[in-house]
Amino acid sequence: MNLAPASEEIKESIISKIRCANCRRSNLVVELVTDFEGRISCPYCNATYPIRRGILFLADPKASDWDRIYETPIRSNLARTLNDHIKLIEKALREERSLLSYFILAHLAKKTIARSRDSIEIGCGSGTYSLILKKLKIASTSYLVDRSLNALLNAQRIFSIFDEKAIYVLGDALNLPFKENAFDLAFSGGLIEHFKYKEQQRIISEHCRLANRILCQVPTNSIPYWIQRMGLTLLNKRWPFGYERPLSQSTLKKYFKNSGFVVKSFMYHDPLTAFLFRASIRHPWIGGLASKHFLNRLLKHEVVVYAQKGMV
Numbered sequence: 001m002n003l004a005p006a007s008e009e010i011k012e013s014i015i016s017k018i019r020c021a022n023c024r025r026s027n028l029v030v031e032l033v034t035d036f037e038g039r040i041s042c043p044y045c046n047a048t049y050p051i052r053r054g055i056l057f058l059a060d061p062k063a064s065d066w067d068r069i070y071e072t073p074i075r076s077n078l079a080r081t082l083n084d085h086i087k088l089i090e091k092a093l094r095e096e097r098s099l100l101s102y103f104i105l106a107h108l109a110k111k112t113i114a115r116s117r118d119s120i121e122i123g124c125g126s127g128t129y130s131l132i133l134k135k136l137k138i139a140s141t142s143y144l145v146d147r148s149l150n151a152l153l154n155a156q157r158i159f160s161i162f163d164e165k166a167i168y169v170l171g172d173a174l175n176l177p178f179k180e181n182a183f184d185l186a187f188s189g190g191l192i193e194h195f196k197y198k199e200q201q202r203i204i205s206e207h208c209r210l211a212n213r214i215l216c217q218v219p220t221n222s223i224p225y226w227i228q229r230m231g232l233t234l235l236n237k238r239w240p241f242g243y244e245r246p247l248s249q250s251t252l253k254k255y256f257k258n259s260g261f262v263v264k265s266f267m268y269h270d271p272l273t274a275f276l277f278r279a280s281i282r283h284p285w286i287g288g289l290a291s292k293h294f295l296n297r298l299l300k301h302e303v304v305v306y307a308q309k310g311m312v
């Protein structure tokens with residue numbers, strides 16, 4: 001079957017970036033039957049990886065807790081329902097100033113990176129960060145990786161609603177099926193806190209193996225974080241997001257240092273700005289307040305850092 005020229009381009013891009021998740025060698029064979037179905041095979045260890053529904057299955061599709069989380073509406077989670085989440089993205093895209101105050105990863109990307117060719121989001125969840133970076137023209141080709149199939153299916157739906165394309169990969173953040181320096185930018189938001197310390201270091205090292213420019217957003221071990229966590233636990237009658245261990249900024253810096261990277265810049269996310277931004281979806285007059293950053297440093301409950309390869 002003849003593929004559309006755009007698909008041939010995607011195929012070339014995939015071949016130039018992926019490596020075998022089993023033996024870690026590259027030069028894999030990619031066969032597409034249609035634009036969305038096919039298979040990848042490794043000529044060295046004979047591992048095969050299916051491509052189904054436009055998703056590259058470069059890890060075992062075993063079910064995880066995250067499949068349940070991305071299936072069930074969670075109270076007070078910003079992705080409570082897909083429709084709510086779509087409204088939130090639409091609102092953000094209409095008003096760049098409040099978008100940047102809410103999506104601090106995008107704000108820091110705009111300040112530090114400005115443009116990238118190929119980007120990869122590790123632990124993409126709904127893919128919202130990638131979508132925003134694409135809409136702001138900070139990222140051009142986007143690879144979205146997650147261990148949860150439901151997360152990738154959600155990301156596909158959201159990307160198609162906003163008329164954007166990405167390459168979706170079911171993959172393991174601890175053993176990413178990509179070559180060294182395959183990307184211009186690698187990033188994650190809300191990923192590494194779900195792993196124990198040793199694994200956190202390994203995941204950051206994997207980020208750093210893939211690109212020379214990294215963005216990483218995590219919750220900080222702070223009073224506002226623990227208050228919010230208690231609130232969410234009470235609302236849901238249990239903590240809904242599985243294992244989660246907030247980090248200190250110095251721990252995050254250390255992980256980058258151990259990987260030969262330097263943290264160049266950072267920004268904080270605070271619950272007051274987040275609340276004002278969400279309230280402004282129903283009450284637009286609040287919109288202006290959401291970009292004011294009242295008490296941002298005092299209430300910081302998440303931090304995003306930008307790290308680069310090399311010396312200070």
Ligand SMILES: [Zn+2]
Nearest residue numbers: 020023042045
């Ligand atoms: Zn192999």
